[in-house]
Amino acid sequence: xxxxxxxxxxxxxxxxxxxxxxxxxxxxxxxxxxxxxxxxxxxxxxxxxxxxxxxxxxxxxxxxxxxxxxxxxxxxxxxxxxxxxxxxxxxxxxxxxxxxxxxxxxxxxxxxxxxxxxxxxxxxxxxxxxxxxxxxxxxxxxxxxxxxxxxxxxxxxxxxxxxxxxxxxxxxxxxxxxxxxxxxxxxxxxxxxxxxxxxxxxxxxxxxxxxxxxxxxxxxxxxxxxxxxxxxxxxxxxx
Amino acid sequence: xxxxxxxxxxxxxxxxxxxxxxxxxxxxxxxxxxxxxxxxxxxxxxxxxxxxxxxxxxxxxxxxxxxxxxxxxxxxxxxxxxxxxxxxxxxxxxxxxxxxxxxxxxxxxxxxxxxxxxxxxxxxxxxxxxxxxxxxxxxxxxxxxxxxxxxxxxxxxxxxxxxxxxxxxxxxxxxxxxxxxxxxxxxxxxxxxxxxxxxxxxxxxxxxxxxxxxxxxxxxxxxxxxxxxxxxxxxxxxx
Numbered sequence: 001x002x003x004x005x006x007x008x009x010x011x012x013x014x015x016x017x018x019x020x021x022x023x024x025x026x027x028x029x030x031x032x033x034x035x036x037x038x039x040x041x042x043x044x045x046x047x048x049x050x051x052x053x054x055x056x057x058x059x060x061x062x063x064x065x066x067x068x069x070x071x072x073x074x075x076x077x078x079x080x081x082x083x084x085x086x087x088x089x090x091x092x093x094x095x096x097x098x099x100x101x102x103x104x105x106x107x108x109x110x111x112x113x114x115x116x117x118x119x120x121x122x123x124x125x126x127x128x129x130x131x132x133x134x135x136x137x138x139x140x141x142x143x144x145x146x147x148x149x150x151x152x153x154x155x156x157x158x159x160x161x162x163x164x165x166x167x168x169x170x171x172x173x174x175x176x177x178x179x180x181x182x183x184x185x186x187x188x189x190x191x192x193x194x195x196x197x198x199x200x201x202x203x204x205x206x207x208x209x210x211x212x213x214x215x216x217x218x219x220x221x222x223x224x225x226x227x228x229x230x231x232x233x234x235x236x237x238x239x
Numbered sequence: 240x241x242x243x244x245x246x247x248x249x250x251x252x253x254x255x256x257x258x259x260x261x262x263x264x265x266x267x268x269x270x271x272x273x274x275x276x277x278x279x280x281x282x283x284x285x286x287x288x289x290x291x292x293x294x295x296x297x298x299x300x301x302x303x304x305x306x307x308x309x310x311x312x313x314x315x316x317x318x319x320x321x322x323x324x325x326x327x328x329x330x331x332x333x334x335x336x337x338x339x340x341x342x343x344x345x346x347x348x349x350x351x352x353x354x355x356x357x358x359x360x361x362x363x364x365x366x367x368x369x370x371x372x373x374x375x376x377x378x379x380x381x382x383x384x385x386x387x388x389x390x391x392x393x394x395x396x397x398x399x400x401x402x403x404x405x406x407x408x409x410x411x412x413x414x415x416x417x418x419x420x421x422x423x424x425x426x427x428x429x430x431x432x433x434x435x436x437x438x439x440x441x442x443x444x445x446x447x448x449x450x451x452x453x454x455x456x457x458x459x460x461x462x463x464x465x466x467x468x469x470x471x472x473x474x475x476x477x478x
Binding site for chain 2 (some may be wrong): 090094097228237
């Protein structure tokens with residue numbers, strides 16, 4: 001299996017790219033100079049390349065030939081409240097595997113923390129993108145307050161599916177099957193649920209469909225992964 | 240939120256039950272004697288109870304009144320190859336939240352280990368059942384070889400959906416929507432995939448439907464969680 005690497009530079013035949021994860025190449029994969037790699041940057045498709053030089057300070061890769069044309073994923077955003085470390089890492093990894101285009105941490109009234117390390121989440125998303133053979137890394141937006149996020153979504157005309165644990169939602173199957181084409185977001189609340197004020201606010205918005213994810217209480221990350229999988233199966237790129 | 244506890248004893252008004260997790264009651268929840276709890280045993284529904292006595296060696300709970308009738312989950316089995324510790328724990332937790340009735344570790348040709356701690360997996364399933372408000376704990380079967388498992392499934396007449404990474408499967412949506420009623424299993428292979436011999440064997444069986452989980456490479460635990468969520472949304476108890 002040829003290792004896959006996300007890089008930021010332009011990919012074209014004979015180009016030289018830098019900026020790959022040196023620690024990963026040297027210490028995890030233990031690749032020698034001359035080793036073959038696959039490269040993607042989210043714009044130029046997938047390319048075969050070879051490590052031209054690899055030192056403690058720099059990795060240079062020579063781009064050879066294209067192996068896959070760039071594809072565009074469905075515009076699918078996941079909005080989630082910050083979770084404890086292991087669970088948020090897992091959520092980001094799984095959401096990336098399942099094909100989200102954007103990850104947006106949102107602060108809600110019952111959030112357990114007001115801090116998010118977006119850079120760390122981006123790193124996890126990058127690794128998951130490399131391993132799941134994506135041709136892009138999801139964009140991790142700067143964490144923001146739910147009310148501000150909702151305003152932006154309304155401006156974008158983005159359909160928002162909210163995982164509603166109070167039992168008032170439409171079955172996920174029905175909601176997703178009826179989803180219009182165009183940009184979509186899925187919002188999952190904190191372990192303590194949304195506050196009454198948030199539920200009122202969300203339910204008043206025309207862009208919102210409250211969805212039901214079955215009779216059991218799902219942890220936040222489970223709800224997110226389950227909703228993403230159902231969306232992809234019913235309306236996304238699994239079909 | 241009243242803590243939920245799985246117990247093995249019979250639940251009926253005024254019964255006394257023992258066998259709850261003493262460490263969890265004393266050191267995690269720090270419950271005093273007299274504290275209210277909710278009890279389930281997989282047979283008698285949900286019951287309210289009170290801690291009658293709680294020492295380092297024994298917990299006795301007095302059962303008071305029933306709060307939920309026993310429900311039966313769809314007969315949905317998840318078969319999976321052993322994974323590294325964090326990932327297998329996560330898989331068992333999520334599968335329990337998503338309503339599996341049976342978890343069966345299976346050894347395949349490319350398995351990374353030939354050891355499974357079924358008792359630990361049962362503990363994780365129990366905790367997840369308590370927290371997801373299930374009224375039962377999934378049964379964790381003793382790990383077995385894939386070929387032996389398949390023979391038993393054939394005898395049971397259990398429909399088997401196999402996550403097929405080679406691209407030959409039916410889209411999950413189509414496969415699950417057309418699933419007959421009756422017992423079902425979902426089988427997810429190891430990170431290295433099934434061996435050619437296993438694929439041949441599986442594809443020859445009448446009980447098998449190979450399913451496709453989209454264009455990205457999913458880790459084993461992601462494939463399992465995604466397939467379970469889609470099944471519940473389309474044919475299970477989410478509708």
